Amino acid sequence: MIVTVDPTNGSVLQSYPAMxxxxxxxxxxxxxxxxxxxxLVPVAERLPAVRRLAAVLRDRADDLAGLVTSEMGKPLVEARGEVAKSALTAEFYADHGAAMLADRAVHLGDAGGVSAWVSHEPMGLVLAVMPWNFPVWQVMRAAIPTIAAGNGLLLKHSPNVTGSALAMIEVFEQAGLPASLVSALVVAEPEVPDVVGGLIADDRIAAVTLTGSNGAGEMVGAAAGRATKPSVLELGGSDAFVVLADADVEAAARAGVRxxxxxAGQSCVCAKRFIVDEAVADEFIERFVDGVRALSVGDPTHPTTDVGPLARADLRxxxxxxxxxxVALGATLAVGGRSLPGPGWFYEPTVLLGTGPGMPVFDEETFGPVAAVAVARDEGHAVALADHTxxxxxxxxxxxxxxxAVGVARRVTSGAAxxxxxxxxxxRVPFGGTKRSGHGRELADAGLLAFTNERTYWVAAPS
Known part of the structure; x- marks a missing residue:
C-alpha cells in the first residue's frame, strides 16, 4: 500500500494499493x-482539447488546490496559484501550438523542381517522472505541450502526492481527451527504480522527462542513454541572488524573501544563495532578516500563512x-535554525550569515526555508561566488x-537569468538548467518540440 500523510500533523490521509x-x-x-x-489526429483537432483542459482546471481549482495542500503542505493560496498557472499554460499552447508545429519550408533556390520542408511529428508515449513539490504544475508543464504535440503521457508521480496524481488523470478525461492518453502508475517506493528503468528500456516508451533529484536524474539519464532515447532532465538548483552595490536594496530585500x-523554500528555482556587495550588505541583511522574521508559519489552509510545513520528516x-x-564550519544564525516544536514537519524560516564555499548551505541544494548569505568584496568577487556551484x-x-546586470549574468552559467x-x-519562455541542474528545455516552443521527430521531407518532381 502507498500511504499519503498530512505534513501538518503526520496523520494518514489515504491508502492506495500499489500496481x-x-x-x-x-x-x-x-x-x-x-x-x-x-x-494521427490533426493539430487543429488536438488543440481544442487542450483549451478545454484549461476550463476544467479552473472549474476544479479548489479541490485540486485542497489536495495539494493536504498532501504536501503548500499554503492554499500558492496551491491555487499553481492550478491557475497550469490553466494559463494550456491556453498558451491552444493559442500558439499550431504555429509552432507548422511545417517549415526550406528554400533551396534553383534545385531543379525539388521542394523541401521540415515537419515536427509526434514520437509516441512519453514517460514523465515527477516530484511532489508542485504536484499540479510540474505535471501540467510537461503534459500539456506533450499532448499538444500529439504524444501520450505516462505519469509516475511521487508517492506522497498520489491523490493529486489520480485527480489530474480525471482532469484530462473530463477535458475530453482519449482514455489512457494520459495515465498514472501507482508504484511502491522500493520498486520505483526497477520499474522506471524497465519502462525506459521498453520499446513502447518513446522518451522520458524527469523533474527531481540529481540521483534520480543520473539513473534516468543513464537508462535513456542506454536505450538511445531522448530525455529532458530538470534537476536540483542552488540559485544565486546577486545584489550589486547600485541596487535598490529595499526592493531586492523584499523580493529576496519571496x-x-x-x-517553504521547496523549489528548485528558489533563490538559495544571497550574494551581496559589501557596500550594501549591512542594509540588505537588516531588511532581509526583518522580512524573514515577519513571515507567518503555520496552518497552510489559513489565508495569512506564509510558510507551511516541509513535505516529509526526512526532508526536515x-x-x-x-x-x-x-554553523560548525563558521556560519552564524541571524534568525531561525531549528525545527518548530509540536506536530507536523515545520521548520523556522532561517538566515545564515558568513556563508561561502565549503559549507553545505552554499555548496548543496537546500530544500527548505533556509537562506545562505555571503558578502562579496566587489562585482568580480560576486560573479565568482555566484558561479561557484x-x-x-x-x-x-x-x-x-x-x-x-546583464554583463554580470553573462559571466555566470545558468539556464535563465x-x-x-x-x-x-x-x-512563453523556455525553462531548464545547465551543469548538474540538467539538460533540455520545457515550456515555450522548446517544450512543445522537445518530444517531436524533426523530420525532413525532400520531394523531387516526378520525371
Missing amino acids: TADDIEAVVDAGALAARAWG ARFTN DALQRQVDSS AYGLGLSVWSASTER FVNATVASDP
Whole structure:
C-alpha cells in the first residue's frame, strides 16, 4: 500500500494499493495504443482539447488546490496559484501550438523542381517522472505541450502526492481527451527504480522527462542513454541572488524573501544563495532578516500563512544537518535554525550569515526555508561566488544598470537569468538548467518540440 500523510500533523490521509506488474503492463499497453491514435489526429483537432483542459482546471481549482495542500503542505493560496498557472499554460499552447508545429519550408533556390520542408511529428508515449513539490504544475508543464504535440503521457508521480496524481488523470478525461492518453502508475517506493528503468528500456516508451533529484536524474539519464532515447532532465538548483552595490536594496530585500521562502523554500528555482556587495550588505541583511522574521508559519489552509510545513520528516532532518554542519564550519544564525516544536514537519524560516564555499548551505541544494548569505568584496568577487556551484538553473541579479546586470549574468552559467526580478517559469519562455541542474528545455516552443521527430521531407518532381 502507498500511504499519503498530512505534513501538518503526520496523520494518514489515504491508502492506495500499489500496481502489480500485470497492472503496469496493461496501463503501458493502453497508453501506447492511445498515443499512436492521438498522433494521427490533426493539430487543429488536438488543440481544442487542450483549451478545454484549461476550463476544467479552473472549474476544479479548489479541490485540486485542497489536495495539494493536504498532501504536501503548500499554503492554499500558492496551491491555487499553481492550478491557475497550469490553466494559463494550456491556453498558451491552444493559442500558439499550431504555429509552432507548422511545417517549415526550406528554400533551396534553383534545385531543379525539388521542394523541401521540415515537419515536427509526434514520437509516441512519453514517460514523465515527477516530484511532489508542485504536484499540479510540474505535471501540467510537461503534459500539456506533450499532448499538444500529439504524444501520450505516462505519469509516475511521487508517492506522497498520489491523490493529486489520480485527480489530474480525471482532469484530462473530463477535458475530453482519449482514455489512457494520459495515465498514472501507482508504484511502491522500493520498486520505483526497477520499474522506471524497465519502462525506459521498453520499446513502447518513446522518451522520458524527469523533474527531481540529481540521483534520480543520473539513473534516468543513464537508462535513456542506454536505450538511445531522448530525455529532458530538470534537476536540483542552488540559485544565486546577486545584489550589486547600485541596487535598490529595499526592493531586492523584499523580493529576496519571496524568492527564498515561497513553498517553504521547496523549489528548485528558489533563490538559495544571497550574494551581496559589501557596500550594501549591512542594509540588505537588516531588511532581509526583518522580512524573514515577519513571515507567518503555520496552518497552510489559513489565508495569512506564509510558510507551511516541509513535505516529509526526512526532508526536515536533512535540512537540519545542513544548517548544523554549516554553523560548525563558521556560519552564524541571524534568525531561525531549528525545527518548530509540536506536530507536523515545520521548520523556522532561517538566515545564515558568513556563508561561502565549503559549507553545505552554499555548496548543496537546500530544500527548505533556509537562506545562505555571503558578502562579496566587489562585482568580480560576486560573479565568482555566484558561479561557484555545481548547479546552473536560475540566476537573479539586482542593479540600477540593466547593462551592468546583464554583463554580470553573462559571466555566470545558468539556464535563465532574471534582472531585478525573481526567477520563475513562464509558458512563453523556455525553462531548464545547465551543469548538474540538467539538460533540455520545457515550456515555450522548446517544450512543445522537445518530444517531436524533426523530420525532413525532400520531394523531387516526378520525371
